[in-house]
Amino acid sequence: MRGGDAKAPPQDVVLRLKGIVKKFSGVVANDSVDFDLKVGEIHALLGENGAGKTTLVNVIYGLYQPDSGEIWIRGSKVNIDSPARALSLGIGMVHQSFTLVPSFSVVENVALGLKGFSSLRVVAEKVKQISELYGLSVDPYAKVWQLSVGEMQRVEIIKLLLRDVDILILDEPTSVLTPKETRALFSTLKRLKDEGKSVVFISHKLNEVMEISDRITVMRKGLVINTVRKEDTSPGELAKMMVGREISLGPSKRRSSTSFGxxxxxxxxxxxxxxxxxxxxxxxxxxxxxxxxxxxxxxxxxxxxxxxxxxxxxxxxxxxxxxxxxxxxxxxxxxxxxxxxxxxxxxxxxxxxxxxNLSLVENLILKSYRKPPFSKGLFLDLDYANKVADFLIEKYSIQSPGKDMPVRLLSGGNLQRLVIARELEGxxxxxxxxxxxxxxxxxxxxxxxxxxxxxxxxxxxxxxxxxxxxxxxxxxxxxxxxxxxxxxxxxxxxxxxxxxxxxxxxxxxxxxxx
Incomplete structure (x- = not known):
């Protein structure tokens, strides 16, 4: 890690990032990012897809190494070169993309890398205890491939809660919880905070962020736009900082009808x-x-x-x-x-x-390629397919490296634009x-x-x-x-x-x- 030593952070800062830069093939994902997490603080991290949030927390967790900048943990400058190193420093993370083995059971996944337990039966009992405590219902002996997305996320949360960490990075942990379960989880996070634990809380639910966080950092295009106390901001201001314009997601957008067809x-x-x-x-x-x-x-x-x-x-x-x-x-x-x-x-x-692994063009015509005007007998009219793709890419504002590139390169938001374009057109x-x-x-x-x-x-x-x-x-x-x-x-x-x-x-x- 390059860059000159900065002054050690004060004792109330458990994690400090100073001037973090991370590039991928010349694209700057994190541009001189400064970020402080205090002892006993719940700190929310907000930003659009592609803003650099995931890259930043992956740097904290040792999945990426920064090109420059410094990381300080409890007053000491550290080099976090792996998740194992992060865990040894008391940092735990629930990833946005789950890190589960599909062919393993829930209890086998939880037990991976977990020390201090004599048998899977003991781990299963701990899983049941955590499940009951947080309302995270999951069968310890179910295979992961049988689980829904929400259940997989619950397993990741349980894995984190079973490890003795002081810094918890939670990526949208409440997205599949009921209001009652969310309140229970928030109560637990507040108790952890009172005990001196620190939480980085990533969420897209602005009202939720306003309820649970102490401070909020907003990122856009790799930069930190601002860090504010929740008392000094509002959901509307946060949304505007995130996207650079006014956003409305409230009930006023509904165009409700009293009669239907x-x-x-x-x-x-x-x-x-x-x-x-x-x-x-x-x-x-x-x-x-x-x-x-x-x-x-x-x-x-x-x-x-x-x-x-x-x-x-x-x-x-x-x-x-x-x-x-x-x-x-x-x-x-x-x-x-x-x-x-x-x-x-x-x-x-x-x-x-x-x-x-197929291109934007191929994915956009998946429902229609068998029929005219896309097909001409046994052949596909590529010119027509490309014209339709160009139209849909523009209409639905799909951002991509190119329409012939595999769609696995798209962000989550642009993947969803593609799916909606295909499913709603016609x-x-x-x-x-x-x-x-x-x-x-x-x-x-x-x-x-x-x-x-x-x-x-x-x-x-x-x-x-x-x-x-x-x-x-x-x-x-x-x-x-x-x-x-x-x-x-x-x-x-x-x-x-x-x-x-x-x-x-x-x-x-x-x-x-x-």
Whole structure:
């Protein structure tokens, strides 16, 4: 690590970054970043995708080595050349991209690198204790490949909480928690803070940041824009610092209707089994009309993934009926769903939304390349495909190194723009949007909100499946709650129902019938 020694930080600073520079192939990801984390402080880190947040915390955790600058831990200048070194210094991190072995069980993943436990049974007991303490429900013996994205994130949180660290880096830890579970986690973080632990808290939920953090650092294009005390700022000011313009994500953006068109999607007594052979959908019935957004709220792992997959033809229903514009499409496959005018935004865009090694052009025409005017007999009209891709890239503002480059090089926000461009272009009768803003910054979230509302305004029926209640309340015309494979309630997007919905998500049914 190059750069002259700086004066040692004061005793109340547990972590100091001074003049951190990190470049990738000439692109500056961190540009002379200064950052202080105090003892007993919860410090939020905000910024758009590509702002440099992830690079910065990866430097702290030893995954990247800075090109210049200094890192100080508890008053001593250190060189963190690996995650093992970071852990030895008392630094723990939950990554945005999970570091789990898919073929291993939850307890086996948690046990990796964990010292002081005599057997997997003992580790499993600790996992159960942490799960109960934080409401992070997960089966210790389930294979990771069987888990939802939310459940995988819970395993990462549990791994961190089981290690004796003084500096905790949490990357959106509450994104799949109910309000009750979030309050419990915040209570725990505050207790850790009171004990002298320090937390770097990365979140895209501005109201959440205002609630839990002591100070907030905003990054944009590799630079630190400002560090402020939460008492001296507001969600609106933070959003403006992040993107350089005014942002609106509130309920005022909703264009609610009191009447809707014909029923597009009707589901009757739907049941299905999960990957473990256990019934996970138990008698679901609901409908969605033209120009309506029906929100399905719930904590991950309660049947949301299976519901979405059954509706779009990727999983078989064991019983029940799925009607699309009156036609029974139950178990007829995804091509029938697409041909009827169905669109699907999956929860994990990298795994299920794109072919990562194919180009932007190829990904944008995945639903259409078999049909004219894209196909001419056995051949693909590449000129036409490129023209359509150019149009969509401009219309949806997809930023990329080039349309012929593999889409794995795109940021999360631009990947989601690509998926939305493909799924919403043309005549879309029904859109299944499953966690459409998971892991996105406020700028990308605003874009997704706008496109979903535009789809609604054009008459598309939208089924929104999400765990973020702010998102559900902002976009939905009606709200139902899914818990253990059953649907409860039928609520308007009125905040007076927020606590009731949160309790239902946590399994407190209180007489509500499925």
């Amino acid at each position: 014909e029923v597009v999607l009707e589901v009757k007594d739907l049941e299905a089994y999960g990957d473990k052979g256990i019934k996970v959908l138990r008698g679901l019935s609901f409908s969605v009309r033209e120009g309506e957004i029906l929100g399905i709220a719930g904590v991950a792992g309660n049947g949301q993934r299976e519901l979405a997959e059954v509706l779009v033809g990727l999983r078989r229903a064991s019983s029940g009926v799925v009607l699309f514009d009156g036609e029974d499409i139950t178990n007829k496959g995804s091509m029938v769903f697409i041909e009827k005018g169905g669109g699907f935004i999956p929860e994990d865009r990298k795994r299920f939304g794109v072919a990562p 005549k879309v009768r029904l859109l299944i949007a499953f966690h459409p803003t998971f892991g996105l910054d406020v700028g990308a979230m605003e874009f997704v909100y706008e496109k979903l509302l535009e789809a609604k305004a054009s008459g598309t029926a939208v089924l929104l499946i999400a765990g973020d209640l702010d998102e559900i309340f902002t976009l939905s015309d009606r709200i139902k709650v899914i818990y253990e494979g059953k649907l409860y309630g039928d609520f308007p997007p009125d905040e007076s129902y927020l606590e009731t919905i949160g309790m239902l998500m946590a399994g407190v049914i209180n007489g509500y019938k499925a």
